[in-house]
Amino acid sequence: MIFIIFTIYLIASTKSISKTGYESVKAIYICEDCSNCNYKSQCIKGNNSKIPLEKRTKKFETSKKFNRQRKEDLERIITDEGILLRMNRSIQAEGSFAQVKHDMNFKRFMCRGQKNVLAESILLAIAHNVNKLHNKIQYNRTGKHLFALKEA
Structure with missing residues (x-):
């Protein structure tokens, strides 16, 4: 087995702000x-470049904050509680659309216009949530899940 060691350099750091204000x-x-790399054709994408593949080098961007948050989220959703909540969320989400369309007769x-x-x-x-809260208060089900949590 041959191991090839490549040197990767940090060349720049960019800062951008989205429309929602996320920095x-x-x-x-x-x-x-990348001249001696066996995986160069798989690693470097794009056939429409004016620079030939032999002269190109790999360039990539990464956000440390995004990667950290993604790792934390993954750790949270693979816990036992996270699995239970994901299973039950998939059951409950579709019902809301059906209730809004059928019960509230929303077609x-x-x-017009996005706003x-x-x-x-x-x-x-808001109307859907108030209706749900009203029904929960009437049937004394406040502070409880809609369905009993299933075991994973």
Whole structure:
């Protein structure tokens, strides 16, 4: 077995802010030399580049904060409680759409435009949640799950 060691350098760090105000910092790394790499054709994508494959080097971006948050989320959802909640979430999510469409007789949005549709969908969600809360209070089910939690 042959091990090839490549040197990877940090060349830049970029900071961007999304429309929602989320601030992300990405580190850009580049491989020093990819000429002797056996996996170069699999690693470097894109056939439409003007630079020939022999002269290209691998360049990639990564966000340390995003990777850390993703690892924490993965650890949370693979716990026993996370598995139970995911199983039960899949059961409950589809019912909400059915109740809104059938019980509340919602067929289409009455307004046009992204802001108006967003406002109408928020009002619809509030109405749905108030209706659910009303039913829970009537049947004395507050503080309980809709269905008994299943075991994984």
